[in-house]
Amino acid sequence: MTPHxxxxxxxxxxxxxxxxxxAARAAEAPLAPITIVVQPGDDQDxxxxxxxxxxxxxxxxxxxxxxxxxxxxxxxxxxxxxLWQAFLRGVARGAHAVPAIPExxxxxxxxxxxxxxxxxxxxxxxxxxxxLGTGLAxxxxxxALLRRALPAPSIGPxxxxxxxLKASGAALGRDGAVLLAFAVASATSLPGWLPEDDVARAAxxxxxxxxxxxxxxxxxxxxxxxxxxxxxxxLPILHPVFHARALxxxxxxxxxxxxxxxxxxxIGAPREGVAGWHFAAGLALAAGKVWWALASxxxxxxxxxxxxxxxxxxxxxxGVAPGLIAALAVxxxxxxxxxxxxxxxxxxxxxxxxxxxxxxxxxxxxxxxxALARDLAGGPNxxxxxxxxxxxxxxxxxxxxxxxxxxxxxxxxxGVPVFGTRTQGVGAFARAVGGAATAIVAGWVGWRLLSAYFxxxxxxxxxxxxxxxxxxxxxxxxxxxxxxPLLRSLALGLVAGTTGLVALxxxxxxxxxxxxxxxxxxxxxxFGSQALVRDIVSGIFFMAEDAFxxxxxxxxxxxxxxxxxxxxxxxxxxxxxxxxxxxxFGQIQATTNYSRDYATMKFVLRLDRAADIETAxxxxxxxxxxxxxxxxxGEDYLLPLKMQGVDDITETAVIVxxxxxxxxxxxxxxxxxxxxxxxxxxxxAGVPFASNAVTVRGGDASAAAAFPxxxxxxxxxxxxxxxAAAAS
Numbered sequence: 001m002t003p004h005x006x007x008x009x010x011x012x013x014x015x016x017x018x019x020x021x022x023a024a025r026a027a028e029a030p031l032a033p034i035t036i037v038v039q040p041g042d043d044q045d046x047x048x049x050x051x052x053x054x055x056x057x058x059x060x061x062x063x064x065x066x067x068x069x070x071x072x073x074x075x076x077x078x079x080x081x082x083l084w085q086a087f088l089r090g091v092a093r094g095a096h097a098v099p100a101i102p103e104x105x106x107x108x109x110x111x112x113x114x115x116x117x118x119x120x121x122x123x124x125x126x127x128x129x130x131x132l133g134t135g136l137a138x139x140x141x142x143x144a145l146l147r148r149a150l151p152a153p154s155i156g157p158x159x160x161x162x163x164x165l166k167a168s169g170a171a172l173g174r175d176g177a178v179l180l181a182f183a184v185a186s187a188t189s190l191p192g193w194l195p196e197d198d199v200a201r202a203a204x205x206x207x208x209x210x211x212x213x214x215x216x217x218x219x220x221x222x223x224x225x226x227x228x229x230x231x232x233x234x235l236p237i238l239h240p241v242f243h244a245r246a247l248x249x250x251x252x253x254x255x256x257x258x259x260x261x262x263x264x265x266x267i268g269a270p271r272e273g274v275a276g277w278h279f280a281a282g283l284a285l286a287a288g289k290v291w292w293a294l295a296s297x298x299x300x301x302x303x304x305x306x307x308x309x310x311x312x313x314x315x316x317x318x319g320v321a322p323g324l325i326a327a328l329a330v331x332x333x334x335x336x337x338x339x340x341x342x343x344x345x346x347x348x349x350x351x352x353x354x355x356x357x358x359x360x361x362x363x364x365x366x367x368x369x370x371a372l373a374r375d376l377a378g379g380p381n382x383x384x385x386x387x388x389x390x391x392x393x394x395x396x397x398x399x400x401x402x403x404x405x406x407x408x409x410x411x412x413x414x415g416v417p418v419f420g421t422r423t424q425g426v427g428a429f430a431r432a433v434g435g436a437a438t439a440i441v442a443g444w445v446g447w448r449l450l451s452a453y454f455x456x457x458x459x460x461x462x463x464x465x466x467x468x469x470x471x472x473x474x475x476x477x478x479x480x481x482x483x484x485p486l487l488r489s490l491a492l493g494l495v496a497g498t499t500g501l502v503a504l505x506x507x508x509x510x511x512x513x514x515x516x517x518x519x520x521x522x523x524x525x526x527f528g529s530q531a532l533v534r535d536i537v538s539g540i541f542f543m544a545e546d547a548f549x550x551x552x553x554x555x556x557x558x559x560x561x562x563x564x565x566x567x568x569x570x571x572x573x574x575x576x577x578x579x580x581x582x583x584x585f586g587q588i589q590a591t592t593n594y595s596r597d598y599a600t601m602k603f604v605l606r607l608d609r610a611a612d613i614e615t616a617x618x619x620x621x622x623x624x625x626x627x628x629x630x631x632x633x634g635e636d637y638l639l640p641l642k643m644q645g646v647d648d649i650t651e652t653a654v655i656v657x658x659x660x661x662x663x664x665x666x667x668x669x670x671x672x673x674x675x676x677x678x679x680x681x682x683x684x685a686g687v688p689f690a691s692n693a694v695t696v697r698g699g700d701a702s703a704a705a706a707f708p709x710x711x712x713x714x715x716x717x718x719x720x721x722x723x724a725a726a727a728s
């Protein structure tokens with residue numbers, strides 16, 4: 001046992017010890033009688049059942065009458081203090097009844113000695129075994145027939161949730177049919193094997209009920225955990241065999257406690273012994289649940305996180321989930337103790353049992369709906385993309401509806417005034433907590449839907465590594481996508497703020513001062529941060545005017561680059577050399593957008609003065625047509641490459657101008673590609689390029705040939721080439 005588990009168990013034992021000590025002190029004082037005021041017109045049968053319940057629980061009861069105007073209805077408790085006192089009385093009575101548990105064994109022994117079925121105790125026990133054997137035989141036959149008639153569905157290699165759900169559902173259906181066969185066969189054979197109404201018949205009925213209840217628990221465990229068939233496991237929990245055994249033991253004990261109590265009541269065992277059995281067995285069951293929750297806290301946390309990295313909310317839920325399970329087990333046990341000391345004790349017991357069922361069913365159902373929606377919305381999409389699909393949105397709404405329905409069921413069980421109040425203190429507290437929980441769940445639904453929508457429509461970041469601009473995706477995003485970060489921040493902030501204010505209002509806080517304080521703080525910030533306000537307002541107008549978008553290349557006058565990110569107050573520009581500039585909107589006076597609609601690229605070619613210009617024109621036109629048909633770059637051209645004409649004539653070259661119009665994504669890459677194709681095509685067509693070679697003529701050819709020299713090219717900015725000077 002780890003130190004953390006020892007610490008938690010020690011704390012739990014200390015709390016139980018304090019409660020028992022207080023209960024003992026409370027039990028030492030004589031109990032004040034409970035006075036029931038009878039009013040004219042009261043239901044006598046109801047009053048009789050109430051008196052019997054109170055006397056069975058050890059409460060002194062006295063009847064009284066009063067004028068109708070002075071009569072007040074009996075209420076179990078009127079505040080938390082009364083609840084605490086009732087809890088102490090319930091613990092005291094349960095603790096004092098524990099020594100009477102051996103009376104149950106003595107009462108059972110006496111009842112077996114008086115068994116009328118089978119001619120005696122031995123024969124009666126054999127008939128009980130015969131009843132159970134009949135049920136087991138019917139269950140075995142049903143299991144064999146179902147396995148042959150309904151084989152298990154196949155599960156694909158990818159183990160999709162839908163396939164696993166079908167396989168587990170088929171197994172659950174077979175288990176349910178087997179349990180039904182056992183229960184029906186046992187119940188129908190019971191009168192034949194045990195015709196007399198004695199202890200043997202009561203024992204057989206109790207065993208059949210306990211076995212059926214435990215079988216239902218095992219079927220649910222197999223449906224969710226499937227320790228022997230990991231390929232159809234629905235709950236991906238670590239160490240499934242350990243958890244299956246622990247939950248199976250819990251199912252057996254939970255089924256045995258009411259069955260044993262019912263058997264004891266049938267044979268007329270002392271009520272004190274039954275109360276002691278309930279107290280001891282319930283305490284052991286609660287301690288087992290606390291131990292399981294704390295010993296399995298790592299597995300439970302991993303299950304809540306989803307087996308991987310999780311957001312802050314889910315990580316927090318994963319951290320507190322084991323403690324909440326342990327605390328819930330303790331609180332439900334305390335509710336059971338309240339049922340022993342209050343007039344409406346049956347209501348407390350039923351409510352605690354229903355709460356335990358809801359606490360188990362709600363998270364499993366919500367997780368199952370979410371997993372089913374994610375699986376149905378799967379395929380090539382994943383993560384946020386799946387959540388943004390219609391099925392993903394429906395799954396989110398289904399999960400939220402499950403939690404809301406559970407919250408309303410709990411509110412109904414524990415007496416929220418909307419449905420009827422049981423206790424004034426508990427009702428007011430439950431009403432406040434229920435309203436706040438509803439607001440939080442509704443806010444969570446809005447947050448999830450908006451997050452899924454924004455995440456689904458936000459594109460993946462385009463490449464920012466060198467050379468990424470030469471890829472097919474130009475990275476330019478739409479106007480809506482560009483404004484998504486601003487819309488996301490505003491929408492999620494509004495949802496969070498509204499949810500917080502509504503939750504505080506439901507808990508009884510006056511939100512008026514909060515609103516006034518926020519207004520004052522906002523006014524102070526607006527005066528103290530004028531530059532920030534100017535940046536935000538300027539950014540809003542830039543977005544409204546659609547001046548630039550994510551992925552476009554712009555020039556702000558001092559800085560230029562590709563728009564990489566837009567925040568509430570600034571824009572980030574990635575320069576072509578790599579640096580990232582962050583420019584506040586308020587400092588941008590004007591922008592030049594080089595990526596809007598189209599880009600026209602113009603460049604010149606230096607041809608030799610002896611080149612055939614018409615041949616060059618036709619060759620350039622043919623290259624332009626070839627580029628349009630090129631599968632790699634053809635779609636990027638809007639107007640083909642062509643020669644505009646002769647731009648200039650120099651001493652050594654004829655300069656012709658060429659141009660093309662293309663999409664604004666990667667015009668420089670298209671120009672480099674076109675120059676390469678032009679160099680190859682013009683060379684093949686016999687159109688020479690201009691040369692910087694200079695021939696110097698002199699009088700003495702032999703002398704000139706004897707002294708070669710290097711002459712720099714006359715065109716400024718051209719590459720320096722070694723030129724041989726020769727005399728002719």
